[in-house]
Amino acid sequence: MRKTILLVFTYLIFAFSTAQVTYKEISSASLNSERKLKIKLPKNYNPDSDVKHPVIIVFDGDYLFEPVAGQVDFQTYFDDMPSSIVVGIMQGEDRFYDAYYDPATGLPTESGLRFHNFVSDELLPYLDKEYNTSKFRVAVGHDRMGNFINSYLFKEDLSFQAYVCISPDFVGSLSSFVSKRLTLFKDDVFYYMATSEKDMPQIRENILVTNDEIKAVDNKHLTYYFDDFNGETHYTLVTSAISRSFDKIFDIYTPLREKELEEKVLPYEGTLDQYLVDRYNRIEKLFGIEKEISEEELEKVAKIAEQREDLQSLYKLGKLANKLHPETLLGTYYLAQSAERLGKTKKAKKLYESALVLEDALNIDKEYIATKIEELNVVLVDLDDDIDDEEIEEDNEEK
């Protein structure tokens, strides 16, 4: 008998540590019943760490949780979004009552209102208490629940910062209120809506009208995306919509890639360190997450600085690199390079020499620095330029 127990126990542990989806029940005072949840924590989630994670609430978790969790896993793997906590609410046969609305306003009433309150007043605080959550929350709803999640737009304090309405079945006057409400936001809000060619005709028609209204909204705090998928039905459009909306919600979080470097960094007016710093400030402000500027990204931007022969940016990137990664020689290398290009050979040489005591950077090692110094030695033989020693000290002091 003992063996059986042991076996079962091992199995439990195994299931727990590998498949990260856990099933929980939460008892709700608003609903006066228990509600089942599916929860997927980030890989290597550590309850004791300071790292915070956005929360993604998936309504109709019975069928919608798995494709959302799959997309989140994929996107997180490439650092295209911050690692997040995905929570699916199982609604099963309660779905009809959960989404219960006033036919005139389209807003939840009676059992629908109780479910609305359960999510905002019980579930979200519960998650904040149990897990390391950031202030950024996403709501995903399809069909009736796509209509339902709009009710959170009308609260004073936004429960959700991003809304993914997949083929929402708009009811009553709700859809026309949505665009009016979106006009008024003073905090950043993300809104995504999708329909498809073979969507249910009535639903599709309402969505297209609503899209026209939202498109006309002029509010810099609103980020709005809309998709009308070719050839898809009310059901098959869902996974395409999940993939599109999540790409867009976390657009600014993604690592710097070819396209951004060419289209945004290269023509950027101002020094490029500022571009990087602004970019990461936006990420922190929006998602409540501190993301570090990696050496790799500094290198990519430095390359662009060279491409536009922008020695000032190179110099400033050097300063930034020294601040962020003081242990490596990357920053000092950039400072040295900008000095060298400016013709301040002696200063450049001194900087290169000071780089020799630091750690190698990703793609630049001490060997390479040593060859640079030798090169400069050759040049310096013929030169007798005055250099400002104070300037070098000043540059290095700031480290």
Add this chain to the structure above:
Amino acid sequence: MKNFYSLVIVFFIVLNIQAQAIYKTIDSERLGEKRELKIQLPRNYDPDEKQSYPLIIVLDGDYLFEPVAGNIDYQSYWEDIPDCIVVGINQADTRSNDLFYDTESYFPKDSGAQFYEFISAELLPYVEKNYKASNFRIIFGHDLSANFINYFLFKDSPLFRAYVAFSPELAPEMGTRLQQRLSEMTQEVFYYMATSDADIKTLRASTLETNALISTIENDQLLYKFDDFDDANHYALVGRGIPKALNEIFGLFKPINAKEYKEKLLPYEGLSFDYLIKKYEDIEHFYGFEKKLIENDIRAIAAASNKKEDLESLEKLAKLVKKEFPDSMLGAYYLGMYYEKEGNYKKALLQYKGGLLLQPSQSVDKEIMLEKMYDAEEALNN
């Protein structure tokens, strides 16, 4: 103790219903090492059933398994595609060795050849031995692994029926080799390939070139689909491409939709019921696995039968439904409908009454049955 057992059983059942991924390690002789697999079985998978399922092999399972598995779970939930068995192979630490090819022949060599053998001679037999996998097999790859999947095409009888290549990093000459191989295929093969506007430039260029080559092929056996996504990078295109590829591969499997109903079912010259049987036979022939009768299709056939006053089809359909779903109201509902159309209200009433005790279906519940019952009673009394 008894309680304890039932607890354990409940736990297992819950796991199955929720399509939880299973993590396995397989010992490979060819590779001379262990390899991690991720496996997702259909919800309510039952090893004792005779039903078999299409098998999906996902290379780069470390990151590609979850979005594919999520899509499969979702789409099969709505019966848009069949339930499938999904197997991901983790490659994070061995990727470049696994996908290695010869610099002269451009075919897998050394560690690459071993990985190829591992899949064909070890992994597939292993999966088939342990799970109910059908011969209809699909393989997914991204980037370098999307080049590798092509090598399976060059076997005399290819191991896979469908190939999904997301932004492939193609080996030299692969484009022309693919063109040649795909044009001589004698069994249906699906080939899906995708790139995007912000894809890695070199990959985009070679993918576009290869697309131009494959597009010229005239071969009925090749079912080819290509996507060039707007506003997506090398990674974002994956999430967009998965549903497209599945749609394409399981196009024939899909429930009867409004278009098929109007353009094929209504103009069909024989019995509507025969249309259904033929459709399901075609599916079985094509995919090599049986499609379970779904309610959507039952309703479509019933609607067409009613519209064409084809009572024979309605009767046959009702009897088939009764046989396939003995516990559901659905059979009684349609048989009742048949008798009603025939003018035999007494028999219709009996069916509706009997049906009340059975399980409601997606479209037919107690209220509908009661309503039908009252109508029949009224007709009987007049």
